[in-house]
Amino acid sequence: xxxxxxxxxxxxxxxxxxxxxxxxxxxxxxxxxxxxxxxxxxxxxxxxxxxxxxxxxxxxxxxxxxxxxxxxxxxxxxxxxxxxxxxxxxxxxxxxxxxxxxxxxxxxxxxxxxxxxxxxxxxxxxxxxxxxxxxxxxxxxxxxxxxxxxxxxxxxxxxxxxxxxxxxxxxxxxxxxxxxxxxxxxxxxxxxxxxxxxxxxxxxxxxxxxxxxxxxxxxxxxxxxxxxxxxxxxxxxxxxxxxxxxxxxxxxxxxxxxxxxxxxxxxxxxxxxxxxxxxxxxxxxxxxxxxxxxxxxxxxxxxxxxxxxxxxxxxxxxxxxxxxxxxxxxxxxxxxxxxxxxxxxxxxxxxxxxxxxxxxxxxxxxxxxxxxxxxxxxxxxxxxxxxxxxxxxxxxxxxxxxxxxxxxxxxxxxxxxxxxxxxxxxxxxxxxxxxxxxxxxxxxxxxxxxxxxxxxxxxxxxxxxxxxxx
Numbered sequence: 001x002x003x004x005x006x007x008x009x010x011x012x013x014x015x016x017x018x019x020x021x022x023x024x025x026x027x028x029x030x031x032x033x034x035x036x037x038x039x040x041x042x043x044x045x046x047x048x049x050x051x052x053x054x055x056x057x058x059x060x061x062x063x064x065x066x067x068x069x070x071x072x073x074x075x076x077x078x079x080x081x082x083x084x085x086x087x088x089x090x091x092x093x094x095x096x097x098x099x100x101x102x103x104x105x106x107x108x109x110x111x112x113x114x115x116x117x118x119x120x121x122x123x124x125x126x127x128x129x130x131x132x133x134x135x136x137x138x139x140x141x142x143x144x145x146x147x148x149x150x151x152x153x154x155x156x157x158x159x160x161x162x163x164x165x166x167x168x169x170x171x172x173x174x175x176x177x178x179x180x181x182x183x184x185x186x187x188x189x190x191x192x193x194x195x196x197x198x199x200x201x202x203x204x205x206x207x208x209x210x211x212x213x214x215x216x217x218x219x220x221x222x223x224x225x226x227x228x229x230x231x232x233x234x235x236x237x238x239x240x241x242x243x244x245x246x247x248x249x250x251x252x253x254x255x256x257x258x259x260x261x262x263x264x265x266x267x268x269x270x271x272x273x274x275x276x277x278x279x280x281x282x283x284x285x286x287x288x289x290x291x292x293x294x295x296x297x298x299x300x301x302x303x304x305x306x307x308x309x310x311x312x313x314x315x316x317x318x319x320x321x322x323x324x325x326x327x328x329x330x331x332x333x334x335x336x337x338x339x340x341x342x343x344x345x346x347x348x349x350x351x352x353x354x355x356x357x358x359x360x361x362x363x364x365x366x367x368x369x370x371x372x373x374x375x376x377x378x379x380x381x382x383x384x385x386x387x388x389x390x391x392x393x394x395x396x397x398x399x400x401x402x403x404x405x406x407x408x409x410x411x412x413x414x415x416x417x418x419x420x421x422x423x424x425x426x427x428x429x430x431x432x433x434x435x436x437x438x439x440x441x442x443x444x445x446x447x448x449x450x451x452x453x454x455x456x457x458x459x460x461x462x463x464x465x466x467x468x469x470x
Contacts, residue, residue, distance in 0.1 A: 037260065037268040043069040043237075045460070046259055046271050048244060049279035051079020052097070052445040053436045055229050056109060057277055057452050062233045064461070069271055070230075070238045071261055077238070078226035081445075084313050084398040085221075086351045092221035093348050095313050095356050096400055097445055099214040101205035105449040106215055113228040121213025149441050149455055150419035156196075161411050164198040165191030165333070177334040182326065185343045186309035186405045186443065188362035191336060194411050200442040201406070220350060239263055246289045249276075249429050257432055260289075274467070275460060279437045281306075281404055293428060299421050302413050303439070306404035308340065308361030310371045313348070313397040317355045318383055318390035321347045325382060340366060342378050354397060364404045372396060407439055426456070431463030 045061050047054045050072030058068045070077070082096030099120065100106045110117050152160070159167055168174045168191075177191070183202045184190050190198060209215075217224065230238055241264035248258040252272075259271040280286050282300045292300070319325070324346040327337035337343070340361035348354045357375050366374075379394045409418055426434055434456055438444075441451045 037270045038266070040270045040272060041069065042256070042272045043067045044273070045069070045275045045277060046071065046257070046273035047277045047279060048259070049079070049437070050074070050077040050226075050238070050240070051279060052081065053448040053452060054079075054277070054279040055226055056449045057279070057436060057456065058233050058237070059109075059112070059229050060452060060457055061460075062237075064457075066464075068233060068237050069273070070233070071242050071244065071259070071271070072238070072240050073243050075241050076223070076226070077230050077240075078223050080400070080402045080443075081222050081226060082311065082398065082400045083221050083223035086354070089351060091350050092219060092223075093313060093351060093354065093356075094217065094220055094222045095311050095348075095398055096402070097222055099209075099216050101209045101444075101446045102212045102215055103205055103208075103446045103450060105453060106446045109449060110217075110225060113225060113232070115225055115228070116218035117215045118218040119213040120216055149451055150196075150423055152419050154417070154420065156414055156419070160196040160199075161194055161414050163192050164195045167195040167198075174334065177336070181334075181336060182344075185358050186307055186360055186402060188307035188360060188406070189339060191333070192362075193406075193408065194414060196414065197406060197408060197442075201444065203442075203444075203447070205444075205446060239269075241265075244289050247291050249291055249433065257429065273432075275432045275434065275464065277434045277436060277456070277460070279435070281407055282435065282437065282439045283404065283407060295421070295425060295428065299418070299425060302409045302418060303407045304410055305362075306364040306407040308364045308366050308371075309402040309405040310359045310368070310400065311402065312357050312359075312372075312375070312399035314345075314355045314357055314375070314379070314394050315353050315397055316390070316392040316394050317345070317353070317379055318388050318392070318394075319345075319355075319379075319386060321352070323347075327378075340371075340374060342375060345379065345382070366403075368399065368401055371401075372399065405438075406443055426459055427463055431467055434460055 044066040045058075046069045047058050047061075048071050050070045054070060054072075055077050058070050061068050078096075080096045081094070083092050083094050085092045100117075102119070107117070159170075162170075165177075168177060180198070180202055181190055183206055184198065187193060187198065187201055216222070239261060242261045245260045245262050245268065247260070252258050254272055256272040256274055257276050259273065259276065261269055261271060263269065283303050283306070284297075284301055287300065290296075324344065325342075326344050327342045328335040329337050332338060341359070343358040343360055344356075346356050348356050359371055359375055361371075376394050382388075383390060422440065436448065436452055436456045438448070441448055
């Protein structure tokens with residue numbers, strides 16, 4: 001008998017019919033793959049996302065004698081923390097997350113794994129001879145509760161909703177814009193975003209750092225923190241190159257939350273969790289396969305914009321190895337550069353002919369190839385302006401996308417109690433579902449660690465105690 005295969009149109013019709021049949025019967029991935037997973041793994045807490053917030057939470061929960069699972073789509077932990085190692089000198093160079101605020105949570109987390117920190121107070125952030133500008137007032141205008149998520153007064157102050165540029169003009173603070181911009185990479189069109197996002201990203205911790213100094217890994221290898229953290233919680237607790245296929249968080253036989261995951265080269269596995277912590281961007285696109293509650297859907301569907309942010313290391317730049325080039329525009333207000341474009345091009349200093357680049361966009365729809373082309377073109381422009389001729393094309397040694405960065409809602413949603421609804425999701429699904437990410441606070445490692453310690457973990461512990469009693 002001759003083997004026959006469906007041609008492409010028939011295969012497509014079959015697939016569409018199958019999907020339609022599944023939806024019409026209310027079938028989920030659990031129904032379709034019932035019993036096909038290779039393993040059922042029970043954990044106290046399943047953490048979706050192995051970035052800064054997720055790994056810190058995993059270590060903290062592990063120290064509380066709770067079993068954990070980290071589900072991470074990449075092949076390493078650390079999220080936006082990226083480190084390249086020069087193959088000749090074996091010198092590591094951070095090019096993702098590089099600096100940290102001098103907060104106790106930073107000292108505690110690095111000290112736990114015996115990783116030395118370097119204080120960067122000698123770095124001349126302002127013009128030579130100028131003192132550190134510790135009086136930048138924009139971040140100090142608002143209550144310290146902004147450092148603990150989005151615990152906002154009702155009604156939300158209009159100053160937090162208006163565009164940041166309008167806020168600075170209203171309070172006669174426009175002189176701080178150039179400095180503010182240097183510390184707000186990834187925030188897109190800074191002057192146009194609602195003020196709340198700007199003052200949460202560049203905040204009181206940064207004012208402290210401007211006077212006391214930012215911190216960085218002394219050996220230039222911040223990724224070591226996450227490697228050691230992974231070893232600490234154990235390889236059996238980490239599921240790399242894994243994605244959520246489907247979730248079942250209600251009416252399960254065990255009473256636990258169930259996460260069906262797919263791991264590269266290992267197939268399907270079922271995680272049964274007493275609690276779950278979601279640390280990936282909470283957009284509808286990121287949460288495909290999740291059985292969202294009505295409350296989750298109403299909140300997460302309101303994210304209407306996200307910035308693009310990319311970092312990398314480039315060689316064959318051909319410019320002065322002792323000069324940092326900040327982007328500025330001649331015809332825009334306050335010389336804010338037009339995005340998409342470079343924020344900064346700077347020599348790393350510890351390896352010859354290696355430059356760090358940071359690139360931003362007010363939207364997240366650029367491809368990585370487009371960004372690389374933009375960066376190379378702008379380096380060529382800098383060469384031309386500086387009368388530099390070079391036969392070598394700038395090339396990338398490392399490149400990383402931090403997109404989507406700082407997901408945002410419309411200003412009217414801020415007025416309409418969005419953040420109250422967002423924070424009320426904590427402890428949902430009967431005290432089993434929790435959240436820690438930039439969407440619930442700000443895209444800043446140190447502040448997310450503080451948010452874990454002071455907000456999320458105490459809530460999880462309280463609900464655990466309640467569940468144990470019942």
